Amino acid sequence: MKIAKLKKVIGSKNVLTDIDFTLYENEIVGLIGRNGSGKTTLFRTIAGHYRPDEGSITINGQNIATETKLKTEIFYIDELDNFLKYYTLQSINDFYRTAYPTFNQDLYLQLMKEHGLNQRLQYRKMSKGMQGLYQMILAISSRAKYLLLDEPFDGLDIIVRKKVIGLLLTHLSEEKRCALIASHNLQELEGIIDRALLIKGQTIAKDYTLENMRANARKIQLVFRTKQLPPIVKENSKLITIQGRVIVAVFENYNSELATTIKSYDPLVFEELPLTLEDLFEANLQKEQLLV
Known part of the structure; x- marks a missing residue:
């Protein structure tokens, strides 16, 4: 059909x-x-x-x-x-x-x-x-x-x-x-x-x-030294939550090159979390985009 x-x-x-x-x-x-x-x-x-x-x-x-x-x-x-x-x-x-x-x-x-x-x-x-x-x-x-x-x-x-x-x-x-x-x-x-x-x-x-989603997308928890998010994160992710300096974001087109670039900003925490359909729903359908 x-x-x-x-x-x-x-x-x-x-x-x-x-x-x-x-x-x-x-x-x-x-x-x-x-x-x-x-x-x-x-x-x-x-x-x-x-x-x-x-x-x-x-x-x-x-x-x-x-x-x-x-x-x-x-x-x-x-x-x-x-x-x-x-x-x-x-x-x-x-x-x-x-x-x-x-x-x-x-x-x-x-x-x-x-x-x-x-x-x-x-x-x-x-x-x-x-x-x-x-x-x-x-x-x-x-x-x-x-x-x-x-x-x-x-x-x-x-x-x-x-x-x-x-x-x-x-x-x-x-x-x-x-x-x-x-x-x-x-x-x-x-x-x-x-x-x-x-x-x-x-x-x-x-x-x-x-x-494909499971192969290409990742849910990452990040903590940077300041509240200012690196441009690479803003441009390539959709935010799920933000609490102080702790953010959890979905990267739908994740790869090793992107990971290396993010790590070059020396995050205090860089942790991969289990990704679910609910995460994609939340990342794409929130009323407001919190990554500003």
Whole structure:
């Protein structure tokens, strides 16, 4: 799936501008950004709930705006406008079997049995965790190639969360599918995703491959003899914290030459710390740039 030059205006407000990225088979992609950054609007636009004002969404070169049958390749449940709550699981199952021509009913019934879910249950009477588990069963059984999952781990206890993640990882890899996941639980996300898209300023500001990030980026704690930071640090890092003369910064393009130059300023402390997805989020999405 390719999203190209996507723009969405709601009312008089630009919510998404010049969105560009591609989703590939056999990958799990995290969509991270602050509240109100446009994550849900992006999901709704890809799923066809909103029409894009500009740009295109294509699957194998075909535009989903004109080739409506391609929408069965996309699975999305809008938590803010969730029609499921009014029905039994049997009715919901019937709806999805109709909406998705290749819906795997045998797998659906197998997973329902494995996780102790009864078709007679009413969705709204289920716990938040059981609703999340059921949504994942629907997503997997739909056989849609692209799963758009908006906060799928929100409110789940640790046991249900492990079940949901296990289902996702097991069945995604078997059928060459892709999941785009928006989640505030960055620690959970980091353990399962291959890439992270960072949405900021109405667009995709960063597209990190986690393997490359771990190879090229570093989180460094530094203490210099004065509060004046060397230009090399200002120009090549993004600050996470500063306390007196102690700074912790992320260097996204770290190398031995950069390290040698920093050390030439004779820092009192030069210590590499473990780098996480949360660090990248914090470094890129703080309201104010503290390195001045």
